[in-house]
Amino acid sequence: MLKKLATFSKKFFFLDQEERDPVLHAEEVEALRLAFKSRYHSFKLLLAANNRILEGMADIERALQGNEPFSMSFVQTRCTAISVNVFRMINDMENIAPGKYTALKDSFVAIQKRIDTLLGARKQIADRRLVIPLESLSSKMIDLVGGKMANLGDIKNTLHMHVPDGFAITAAAHEMFMQADGLQREIDRLFQVAGSDEDRNLDLVSSQIRQLIMAAEVPEPIYLAVVEAYSRMKEAMDGQEIRMAVRSSAFGEDTENTSFAGQYRSELNVSFSQFFYYYKQVMASKYSVQAIAYKLSRGFRDEDIAMCVGCLAMIDAIAGGVIYTQNPLDNKDDAIYINSTWGLPKAVVDGNDLCDLFVVSRDDNLTIQRREVQNKGYQIVCLEGEGCIRTETDDVLAAKPSLTDAQVLDLADHAIRIEQFYETPQDIEWAIDIEGKVSILQSRPLQQLEAVLPGPDLDLKRFESSLLAEGGINASPGVASGKVFKVAKKVDILQFPEGAVLVVEQALPAWAPLVARAAAVVSEQGGFAGHLANVAREFGIPAVFGVKDAMGRLHNGDSVTVAADLGRVYLGNIGPLLEWTRPEPKLMLGSPIFELLKEVSRHIIPLHLLDPESRDFAPQNCGTFHDITRFIHEKSVLEMFSFGKDHHFSERSSKQLHYRVPMNWWILNLDDGFTHEIHGKYVKLEEIASIPMLAFWDGFAAIPWDGPPAMDGKGMTSIMFRSTMNTALVPGIKSKYADRNYFMISRNFCTLSSRLGYHFSTMEAMVSERSGENYLGFKFKGGAADFERCLGRVHFIRDILERYGFRATVNGDNLDARMEGHDMDYMIGRLKILGYLTLHTRQLDMIMGTSGLVTYYMNKLTKDIDSLLTEAP
């Protein structure tokens, strides 16, 4: 019967052919061939652009998880790459179907405009005052004077605590300073010349820019405003000269998630004659190596940070320090932690000495729970003339507590009132003068971590023989291991290997850039209130401070395990301890660059055009680049298909696959998919030159299908091809692409749209020597069984695909699987899998209710696939 039909159709076919072919002249044939080639080339470029867009979107989505730092240039290059490729696709589409989809350009322009607006947006400062006295400040003015000075305004003016007299030099002044003489333009240029964020020589750029700022003149209006503010302060002090603390109060500094701890310059005990020199020093510190590195890792652009400067009258401190109104290492511990030392609080934050710790519990009377009095060998005091000095404390004083109990309670009272005002835990810097008066110098939100307890069966005794050091202070919790790398000098910074354990004598802010690259930090000196401890907590890097003789006891290159919660360091990698992990902080969340990318991505990533059958599937409804991409991809495949169908040009009309018998598969040659020009109606498998199609077919035909329906004894071949055999051999001329099993092929490309039984699937593959452009996409939908069983099969197929390296997602009963970038052999193997699955998952929806059968088929299918993959190609 089949033979008869085939013979009949052969006759029919030749008749048909003779009617058509002679109409075309040689030139017309040549012109058509050329048109096909040109369109196919555009189609190929379009597909490559489509892939690059998908990759770009995947990069953005990954970045938006917030785990990895990214810079503004990441945002710009990804957005540009996507825009350029979308534009490419529109141009290529125009070549494929001239004039048909011009409305896409309008959608593109509208979306691009929205993105450009976001990328080009600049913050405008409305209040143009250059200097504002402390008496007029409040936290409503953060955008004008930075968080540090704005908060001090609250504490002085609303809480009526003692804050030294002073004033803030504003963001408007910063803008004026940077605009004068094109300073900012020159800085931008230096950054550009230095190359990308990742590989520029930071030391060089940093020093060039800082020199530039130090050489700049302070604009006259700023100069006059500062002189006026200072004169007023002086008048209030009966004309006495006042020494000042000049401190950064930058945007983004001292906020909840980003501390910029110790990144910027602060200068103490400055006389007015030297004031502008130090003002510029603070401005320049925005470009210190650590500040630039920090900005990059936390998602700030240069222009996100206005460097406001605070000026406060100097306090001659007897004692000073830092209060944490709650435990930074345990958000369930609300006791007040007071760190204190002799002299100025700078000694506590700089982290080069030990300090006292007083812990006060919040019962009705405030009880001092704990007193840890350290030997405070050094203190920082104001010099008679100008500046400060770190001097030795005499032995008797060094060992004495730096605060009386009454002072501890007084400070605790201040702490609670400030915390109540801000309604969040605070990190407060304070000083006590010779008369015992408490001054507040700074208050900022405190970042609190969740305490993570070790697993119940962690037995520390087992590791005692490896213990190298104990009794350290937990400055930042966690456990990590790595090789010891000791840093003593600035030059050591350059050699520091990624993932090493940083070992230092003093926990100086200068080591901050290393913290993010270190596995853990160990320091001989310093406490948990220092800048470096802050930075370590922010980045989630375990740190133990106060480890006696760490520099002597740890040796470069040795593997050690740092268990910060225990205050211990062990030799070697202690596996059970390393399992005591906690979630990594998402450093980028909420940063200006992160927020910008999130905003921009709304015009790129969401997909609204989901259903190609819907009326809304139209160019003017493309609201995002993803929509445009999706629309063009869908239409380009259809255009390529109908271009072939619409031209009665035999060598490019669709052919029926003849594999022993005529099969229910039609093939459209896009370019070089056949070994030679085929004039007939059929194409034989051996005449096909398409690498991806042949690979798919290999997998499809490799192993016979054994059910359901059950074998009927007519031999393998008949069963295997029953599903795809045609009984009506005459193809309907006008059939739609989706109605049949259609391959469109070229040597390196193949797309298949197939309807086998009751499900619908499409496959698209590019396989060539260009590994970077290779990809494979597979979509699957539907079935004859009830929805739940169909869903069962969709998940079943997804599980198999994921096992073989596909990225697969299920949405409703739609399966979408993809892979890209592998070499030819690998891609051929994956295509075989798809061919195999296309045949062997037929009607599997029927058994999805029976778990025993599901397991059986899972085993059978994966076994078959493994044998397929091990076969010689």
Place this chain on the structure above:
Amino acid sequence: MDKKQRAFKVLLVDDEDIFREATARQLTVRGFIVQTAASGEEAIAQVNADPPEVVVLDQQMPGLHGSETFIAIKKIDPLIEVIMLTGNTSVDNAIELMQMGTFDYLMKPINIDELLYKIEDAYTRKKLNEKQQREAGQPRPLQS
């Protein structure tokens, strides 16, 4: 394309000597006939004297800027395909250049294979356009 098929002329224009010479060497090894120019002015002279099939053109150059050079080249021969190279800090006018009809756009640092593919694709496109133009018997205008 195999190495033999790549034996067509490619003009590489970049003011950065090290980049230009290194890239030229890499492309030569892969079979292209590589011409080089260190400035836009030099590139235009080269296109006039011995026109290449494809131009790889750096955007940021002292003297004649990449986009100006591009326009000048297209005026000499609209069928020459041009691939632009840019540093990653100046991405603003990428779309503008695409609209003017550059074939494609690559950001530095470039991946040599990617550049190779782009050059091959640009060449294929050029040959197709030339044939189609011959069929139609009229020149293809600058895209706007």
